[in-house]
Amino acid sequence: MNSCKEYTVVGQTRPTEQATGAGPLPDERGHFGIYGGRFVAETLMPPLNELNEAYQKYLKDPDFQAELDADLAHFVGRPSPLYFAERLSKQVGGARIFLKREDLNHTGAHKINNTVGQALLAQRMGKKRIIAETGAGQHGVASATVAARMGMECVVYMGEEDIRRQAINVYRMRLLGAEVVSVTSGSKTLKDALNEAMRDWVTNVDNTFYIIGTVAGPHPYPAMVRDFQAVIGRETRRQIMDMAGRLPDALVACVGGGSNAIGLFYPFINDTDVALHGVEGGGEGIDTGRHAAPLCAGSPGVLHGNRTYLMEDSDGQIIETHSISAGLDYPGVGPEHAWLKDTGRAQYAAVTDDEAMQAFHQLTRVEGIMPALESSHALAHAVKLAAGMDSDKIIVVNLSGRGDKDVHTVAALEGITV
Amino acid sequence: MSRIKGRFEELAQQQRKALIPYITAGDPQPDVTVPLLHSLVEAGADLLEIGVPFSDPMADGPVIQAACQRALEHHVTLHQVLDMVTEFRTTDATTPIILMGYLNPIEVWGYADFASAAATAGVDGVLTVDMPPEEAAALSAELGRHDIDTIFLLAPTSDEQRMELVSEVASGFLYYVSFKGVTGANRLDVASVGDKLQELRKHTALPIGVGFGIRDAESAASVASVADAVVIGSVLVGKIAELAERPTDIPAALSATVADMRSAIDAA
Numbered sequence A: 001m002n003s004c005k006e007y008t009v010v011g012q013t014r015p016t017e018q019a020t021g022a023g024p025l026p027d028e029r030g031h032f033g034i035y036g037g038r039f040v041a042e043t044l045m046p047p048l049n050e051l052n053e054a055y056q057k058y059l060k061d062p063d064f065q066a067e068l069d070a071d072l073a074h075f076v077g078r079p080s081p082l083y084f085a086e087r088l089s090k091q092v093g094g095a096r097i098f099l100k101r102e103d104l105n106h107t108g109a110h111k112i113n114n115t116v117g118q119a120l121l122a123q124r125m126g127k128k129r130i131i132a133e134t135g136a137g138q139h140g141v142a143s144a145t146v147a148a149r150m151g152m153e154c155v156v157y158m159g160e161e162d163i164r165r166q167a168i169n170v171y172r173m174r175l176l177g178a179e180v181v182s183v184t185s186g187s188k189t190l191k192d193a194l195n196e197a198m199r200d201w202v203t204n205v206d207n208t209f210y211i212i213g214t215v216a217g218p219h220p221y222p223a224m225v226r227d228f229q230a231v232i233g234r235e236t237r238r239q240i241m242d243m244a245g246r247l248p249d250a251l252v253a254c255v256g257g258g259s260n261a262i263g264l265f266y267p268f269i270n271d272t273d274v275a276l277h278g279v280e281g282g283g284e285g286i287d288t289g290r291h292a293a294p295l296c297a298g299s300p301g302v303l304h305g306n307r308t309y310l311m312e313d314s315d316g317q318i319i320e321t322h323s324i325s326a327g328l329d330y331p332g333v334g335p336e337h338a339w340l341k342d343t344g345r346a347q348y349a350a351v352t353d354d355e356a357m358q359a360f361h362q363l364t365r366v367e368g369i370m371p372a373l374e375s376s377h378a379l380a381h382a383v384k385l386a387a388g389m390d391s392d393k394i395i396v397v398n399l400s401g402r403g404d405k406d407v408h409t410v411a412a413l414e415g416i417t418v
Numbered sequence B: 001m002s003r004i005k006g007r008f009e010e011l012a013q014q015q016r017k018a019l020i021p022y023i024t025a026g027d028p029q030p031d032v033t034v035p036l037l038h039s040l041v042e043a044g045a046d047l048l049e050i051g052v053p054f055s056d057p058m059a060d061g062p063v064i065q066a067a068c069q070r071a072l073e074h075h076v077t078l079h080q081v082l083d084m085v086t087e088f089r090t091t092d093a094t095t096p097i098i099l100m101g102y103l104n105p106i107e108v109w110g111y112a113d114f115a116s117a118a119a120t121a122g123v124d125g126v127l128t129v130d131m132p133p134e135e136a137a138a139l140s141a142e143l144g145r146h147d148i149d150t151i152f153l154l155a156p157t158s159d160e161q162r163m164e165l166v167s168e169v170a171s172g173f174l175y176y177v178s179f180k181g182v183t184g185a186n187r188l189d190v191a192s193v194g195d196k197l198q199e200l201r202k203h204t205a206l207p208i209g210v211g212f213g214i215r216d217a218e219s220a221a222s223v224a225s226v227a228d229a230v231v232i233g234s235v236l237v238g239k240i241a242e243l244a245e246r247p248t249d250i251p252a253a254l255s256a257t258v259a260d261m262r263s264a265i266d267a268a
């Protein structure tokens, strides 16, 4: 296990003080301490203001919230189950491991929670065209899905490299009527897809709504996506109280941009007895430099509209990331995670490709649940944690998605062509 | 007085409009840049805009993205860009130089150290594409300490409130982005630019430069009829790309383009 060094930031409010009067985060300009904000070209400032105003308005609008709840129940299939992985827990021989089954959502991942919310907002704002970036393709599929349902045009930007390794999702998006644009600049992965989506947005800003798929980007995206994903944590709270009669000891989630993690963590932020563990893509190992772990091995900088931890060189150029999992292959991370790391409220660790693969096989064989490679990172870390804890302890793992999309990658690793 | 302000005052006295060519530093290779800058001045440039290569140029179209990549293949860093400015200044002490780029290389260097190094090198203005006024206070203060102007963008989406906000913090000149889009696109509409500049002038006494989409002598001249400065980028960078294998031909080719634009602007 690679655990991260701690950075101390002086003079900043700890998240636990949020509830005691320091005001909620982010602040009005989207700052989480020194992180977040809005670092974009002037052309996008007015549309971001407009988006923020609409979002703030509908956040408190009972009709909007009722429609969102109905969509989450009947279209997404919420609440997703909280499942006690009994055989896995026994095999590990430590804490009891529960899985929050976001893999059972419509389209197979947590991403749909956010796209349903943003699509409703797009509709309210009178936008007819949706664009999205995608890495693993799950957010692209979730965006194409809501666009199809609402009769909106949809364009998804995806790195050439990701198109290759997530072919099934590319075809799903096309079946849903979306145009998938192959991005060939830079490292040809998620960060470049995000650049290209931003370029589209700045060009077509009048009729286009940009659905960002994670808690990154300029304000209000990190807060807005968090709020749409926080349904994961709210349900988990209720469900674990019903099943175990108490809050869990630890929550574990993988961190690409950090949306499934913050969605699970956020409703527990003030419960300081609940440990929060985010798990980054450790690739071939932190020591090799070939990984996707900005919180564990990066440094603060500005990219994609916000200040956060980045994988960057000493000249401020963004460096290429490496992870077996396309959804974790991103050099930045949501600014709220940067803040949670600095304040010590959450801990971040990295899990290697090999460890994630092992966890993938373990869950598949022991529980009959095939996890996404992203989620397998969270599982691998949870298994390590559980092994060192007593059997009366409880860990909840966010099973952010199902593994069907990764079957080709897994097969290729075993030298099998399917 | 800053070199930028001085230059615009001179031009105003002569009733001339400024021509500002943009090139990416280190494109297609580092040794081309300084001689190229000198020939741009000889061909009629009044100010120079030097692009600092960045791995993720979010506001740029394919032409300048490719220029960044060519420069980054030679590992051109912000430090080296300042070295180029230093070298340029040994024989040209008057032409104002504006660095244009993205915030992260400056973040990583540190605002105070960068500002001081930029001043020593002879930089006059810094335009950071992804730094709107809301996030600019700290860097602007450091730059201001060394009399370096912070140049801000305005755009077709900017309303009165933003014009006011940007005018309050800007110095040197204002850079108006002529259309919604990325650099290099072909969407220039001079009439709408003219209308917007009229509005903008109610909020500021600073000179206004217009960039994005100016492709030839004709569009340069018509933009010059409504603006104080004309910025040309992708057209020049596109020519650099064509001549990347014959770098010694680059200065002459770009000079010809700039000279054409110069005479069209002056004749208008």
Ligand SMILES: Cc1ncc(COP(=O)(O)O)c(C=O)c1O
Pocket: A109, A110, A111, A135, A136, A137, A138, A139, A213, A214, A215, A254, A255, A256, A257, A258, A259, A260, A261, A326, A327, A328, A372, A374, A375, A400, A401, A402
């Ligand atoms: C199943 C799954 N989990 C996790 C992620 C990572 O994103 P985030 O960190 O925003 O949850 C992705 C992204 O594509 C995903 O598809």
